[in-house]
Amino acid sequence: MLLSKSCVYGVQAAIYMASLPRNEYVSIQEIAGKLNISFHFLTKVLQNLTQAKLLMSYRGPNGGVALARQASDISLADVIEAIDGGDIFKECLFGLPGCGVADPCPAHENWTSMRSRLQHLCTSLTLEELGKRANQLNVRLANADAPMNPAMLLAAINSKGKPVETK
Amino acid sequence: MLLSKSCVYGVQAAIYMASLPRNEYVSIQEIAGKLNISFHFLTKVLQNLTQAKLLMSYRGPNGGVALARQASDISLADVIEAIDGGDIFKECLFGLPGCGVADPCPAHENWTSMRSRLQHLCTSLTLEELGKRANQLNVRLANADAPMNPAMLLAAINSKGKPVETK
DNA sequence: ATTTATTCAGACAAAATACTCTTAATACAA
DNA sequence: TTGTATTAAGAGTATTTTGTCTGAATAAAT
Numbered sequence: 001m002l003l004s005k006s007c008v009y010g011v012q013a014a015i016y017m018a019s020l021p022r023n024e025y026v027s028i029q030e031i032a033g034k035l036n037i038s039f040h041f042l043t044k045v046l047q048n049l050t051q052a053k054l055l056m057s058y059r060g061p062n063g064g065v066a067l068a069r070q071a072s073d074i075s076l077a078d079v080i081e082a083i084d085g086g087d088i089f090k091e092c093l094f095g096l097p098g099c100g101v102a103d104p105c106p107a108h109e110n111w112t113s114m115r116s117r118l119q120h121l122c123t124s125l126t127l128e129e130l131g132k133r134a135n136q137l138n139v140r141l142a143n144a145d146a147p148m149n150p151a152m153l154l155a156a157i158n159s160k161g162k163p164v165e166t167k
Numbered sequence: 168m169l170l171s172k173s174c175v176y177g178v179q180a181a182i183y184m185a186s187l188p189r190n191e192y193v194s195i196q197e198i199a200g201k202l203n204i205s206f207h208f209l210t211k212v213l214q215n216l217t218q219a220k221l222l223m224s225y226r227g228p229n230g231g232v233a234l235a236r237q238a239s240d241i242s243l244a245d246v247i248e249a250i251d252g253g254d255i256f257k258e259c260l261f262g263l264p265g266c267g268v269a270d271p272c273p274a275h276e277n278w279t280s281m282r283s284r285l286q287h288l289c290t291s292l293t294l295e296e297l298g299k300r301a302n303q304l305n306v307r308l309a310n311a312d313a314p315m316n317p318a319m320l321l322a323a324i325n326s327k328g329k330p331v332e333t334k
Numbered sequence: 335a336t337t338t339a340t341t342c343a344g345a346c347a348a349a350a351t352a353c354t355c356t357t358a359a360t361a362c363a364a
Numbered sequence: 365t366t367g368t369a370t371t372a373a374g375a376g377t378a379t380t381t382t383g384t385c386t387g388a389a390t391a392a393a394t
Contacts, residue, residue: 001262002169005382008261015273027340041383047342060391061339076274094175095168096310103307106182106300107243110288117284121277133273140270143263172352194370208353214372227361228369337394347384354377360370 007083009037010045012141014054014079018071018131019141025057025064035142045083052082071131077122089119174250176204177212179308181221181246185238185298186308192224192231202309212250219249238298244289256286 003011013031020026028046032039046065049055056068067074080088092099093111100108134141170178180198187193195213199206213232216222223235234241247255259266260278267275301308 001258002260003262005262012261029340038383040385043341044343044383050341057341058391059339059341059389061393063340063391065341091168093169094179094308095170095172096307103305105308106297106306107292110292114285114288118281121281125274125277130273138270139273140263141261141272196370205353207355210371211353211373217371224371225361226359226369226371228363230361230370232371335394337392339392340390342389343387345384345386348382350379350381352377352379354375356375357373359372362367362369364365364367 002088003080004084006041006045006048007080009035009042010049010083011076011079012037013042013046014049014067014074014127015130015134015141017055017065017067018074018127019134020131023067023071025062025066027064030064037142048083049079052078054078054082067127071128072126074127075123076125076127076130077119079127080122089115089122091115169255170247171251173208173212173215174247176202176209177216177250178243178246179204180209180213181216181234181241181294182297182301182308184222184232184234185241185294186301187298190234190238192229192233194231197231204309215250216246219245221245221249234294238295239293241294242290243292243294243297244286246294247289256282256289258282 001008012035016031016035017023017026028043029039031037031046032042035042046055046057050057050065050068053068054074055065057063057065077089092105093107094105096105099105105111133139168175179202183198183202184190184193195210196206198204198213199209202209213222213224217224217232217235220235221241222232224230224232244256259272260274261272263272266272272278300306
């Protein structure tokens with residue numbers, strides 16, 4: 001996979017926070033529950049994001065984490081780099097150290113152009129945009145067995161008359 | 168990294184074979200030596216390629232492995248899929264199972280277009296092309312501390328009068 | 335003050351990946 | 365027909381990644 005699992009979790013959590021109506025502290029418990037991720041593991045992952053100043057955290061009752069900047073000012077690339085490091089956008093396809101114009105691998109030209117497209121995509125996708133999309137009907141952030149998003153819940157209520165019972 | 172190490176080794180070996188003047192059986196010893204890869208590990212990796220009918224193998228003295236089809240008829244994607252599986256070209260950016268038009272993640276649209284570019288690149292890059300490039304001066308297939316490729320050796324001899332001594 | 339809810343830090347365990355080694359099977363050569 | 369060079373198969377080890385757990389630090393509420 002392109003992104004490590006840690007990285008995916010971090011991205012999902014960041015998008016989840018950006019999808020909320022207001023940027024308030026949310027407990028990692030809540031995020032982990034909504035996204036079906038191990039709480040303790042997510043805690044570790046999000047520490048990377050707070051250390052990178054993408055999140056701010058607050059301890060104690062009603063504490064949690066929140067975006068440290070406007071969602072429109074945090075890119076997908078910011079989150080990815082904070083967790084997996086910036087190498088994704090620099091690395092050789094074959095992982096050869098020093099692969100570059102002076103000393104390229106046979107796929108260098110092709111790969112650098114792919115890579116910069118990828119980087120461009122990730123730097124131009126903001127949490128704001130991703131958060132908006134996450135709120136749309138039939139869009140989901142995590143595994144199918146995770147709780148529905150607000151839009152889906154609302155739709156389910158409206159169409160059925162009463163919400164489906166969950167065990 | 169996008170590709171597993173096993174996969175990179177397999178790709179490197181395949182390109183190495185395609186870079187040779189004729190498609191003859193080459194011992195895995197030789198390949199592993201030239202590419203600075205553990206012999207036993209490479210053996211395992213290449214077994215995937217022979218099972219996938221991309222390589223043919225022959226045991227006993229003067230045995231080895233060789234491309235099972237013309238280098239122009241084997242794509243980078245063929246090799247990648249034989250080792251890492253075809254999921255690379257199908258997977259969701261976040262690894263969500265079932266992510267698709269009906270049930271997308273927030274990055275679905277952007278990612279599918281990137282992914283298909285990647286797939287197109289890998290299916291259109293043939294071992295023939297990559298092998299040719301590997302034979303060019305200052306192009307290398309593996310780590311810098313691996314032996315030089317034929318073109319580099321030749322150039323070194325011609326420019327210096329005698330080859331550089333290596334410890 | 336004490337309890338409670340939270341993040342932070344780090345030890346530990348499990349799983350996946352990468353790598354090593356040994357033995358078997360095969361085929362050539364003397 | 366015995367030895368030798370090679371791939372095949374699979375057991376075993378090491379490293380990295382993923383995940384779990386426990387305790388400390390912090391801050392609010394009672």
